[in-house]
């Protein structure tokens with residue numbers, strides 16, 4: 001009984017200690033919207049668990065998960081500072097898509113990554129074993145504007161998975177100041193995305209031509225503004241191994257902190 005009491009005390013006191021030691025502010029309230037990805041490539045259950053682990057152990061974040069995006073509406077977004085999208089799947093009902101657009105436009109933070117770079121939100125459909133452009137008007141018009149990027153189906157691709165260096169090219173941004181100049185990724189290095197003119201690229205990596213890449217530097221991380229909302233986007237984050245790289249923890253926590261609060 002005594003032992004059980006002790007365990008209970010430790011469990012109860014841990015989050016308070018972690019928060020007060022690092023940041024006296026209230027934790028950032030994060031809603032991870034997930035529940036679908038293009039299996040077998042992207043296992044949303046595993047990456048969601050990895051990301052939650054990073055965020056909760058930092059002591060700065062409180063996370064909730066919504067596995068049914070079709071339930072998303074204005075009421076379910078209440079109280080959250082930022083939405084994290086871990087998703088590639090069917091489009092959502094109009095009320096859910098509109099609720100997210102309004103949330104960001106009114107100043108909510110937004111973080112999305114990797115497999116959010118293509119698919120139905122861009123009007124693409126999976127036919128004959130590859131993504132192709134679907135009928136005109138089938139995409140979510142606001143989505144590429146929010147993330148500041150799109151990807152032509154014929155350009156979808158990446159160098160063979162490898163370990164590579166990601167360089168922070170803007171060390172003055174609140175999301176990157178004080179970070180080491182580069183970090184190691186173990187990931188798919190997406191290439192040939194089209195970025196909107198208004199985005200600010202924070203990190204790039206050299207795409208290795210000998211592994212099927214472009215032989216050019218490709219944008220890895222960028223930020224965008226949508227209405228009053230701050231958007232943080234990365235093409236990284238293929239799987240748990242990718243998220244286990246130490247530099248990815250900094251990317252996630254600093255990116256979310258900035259997108260949710262506007263400073264580091």
Ligand SMILES: [Zn+2]
Pocket residue numbers: 041042114115188238
């Ligand atoms: Zn991938």
